[in-house]
Amino acid sequence: MSLLEFNHVFFKNGDKTILRDLSVSIDAGDFVSIVGPSGSGKSTFLKLCCHLISPTGGTLTFHGQAIETIEATTLRKKIAYCFQTPYLFGERVLDNIAFPYVIRNTSVDHARVEALFSSFQMTTEYLQKDIKNLSGGEKQRIALIRSLLFTPEILLLDEVTSALDVTNTAIVEQVIASLHDKGMTVLWITHNPEQSRRHANKVLTIDNGEIRTLEAIR
Numbered sequence: 450m451s452l453l454e455f456n457h458v459f460f461k462n463g464d465k466t467i468l469r470d471l472s473v474s475i476d477a478g479d480f481v482s483i484v485g486p487s488g489s490g491k492s493t494f495l496k497l498c499c500h501l502i503s504p505t506g507g508t509l510t511f512h513g514q515a516i517e518t519i520e521a522t523t524l525r526k527k528i529a530y531c532f533q534t535p536y537l538f539g540e541r542v543l544d545n546i547a548f549p550y551v552i553r554n555t556s557v558d559h560a561r562v563e564a565l566f567s568s569f570q571m572t573t574e575y576l577q578k579d580i581k582n583l584s585g586g587e588k589q590r591i592a593l594i595r596s597l598l599f600t601p602e603i604l605l606l607d608e609v610t611s612a613l614d615v616t617n618t619a620i621v622e623q624v625i626a627s628l629h630d631k632g633m634t635v636l637w638i639t640h641n642p643e644q645s646r647r648h649a650n651k652v653l654t655i656d657n658g659e660i661r662t663l664e665a666i667r
């Protein structure tokens with residue numbers, strides 16, 4: 450089943466064409482690694498996937514429905530996006546972890562929170578920490594945990610291990626691989642060629658705003 454279907458999609462910003470004529474289909478259960486030179490359009494591609502930006506040409510559908518016709522709150526619950534530079538708000542880690550529960554009008558599931566922290570080999574002592582005192586790598590993992598609390602259908606990752614050491618990179622990869630094994634669709638931008646091939650079933654290469662290749666590797 451095709452989850453996301455790009456059909457001759459363009460994205461222009463003013464006069465500048467950032468992505469051109471993308472036709473690609475992302476299937477349920479895919480683990481797509483997205484690679485390509487700096488500035489080639491990878492992040493812009495992920496922003497289209499979760500409708501942070503709209504195509505300026507062509508059509509993009511999610512479950513067969515034009516993405517721009519799907520209510521933003523519905524889409525946010527189904528498609529999670531973790532940025533390279535995580536955006537944390539409020540004062541404490543807890544403000545961020547509680548947020549997905551607040552917007553769903555439900556109380557925090559402490560067992561779920563604890564299980565997720567533990568899967569990243571972190572303790573819930575982090576919840577009381579001031580976000581100003583977190584390292585870049587800690588922020589990346591807190592943002593990941595926040596996006597995983599309600600198990601999104603699609604997880605979009607933009608270089609989320611860039612600030613992590615080897616050990617924590619391996620832990621994050623393990624968590625993501627296990628979520629994928631349980632059925633989550635994953636699209637992951639990485640500059641590390643080995644990382645791109647370790648778990649992916651498809652490698653999508655974007656170069657100069659175009660899809661260069663889509664290689665099935667498993």
Ligand SMILES: Nc1ncnc2c1ncn2[C@@H]1O[C@H](COP(=O)(O)OP(=O)(O)OP(=O)(O)O)[C@@H](O)[C@H]1O
Pocket residue numbers: 462467485486487488489490491492493494
């Ligand atoms: N909103 C925007 N307005 C104008 N130009 C933009 C906008 N967003 C991205 N660009 C430009 O589009 C091109 C692609 O950017 P993008 O961030 O998608 O590349 P990338 O492949 O993710 O790069 P990197 O690997 O360095 O993160 C770049 O030239 C960038 O400057």
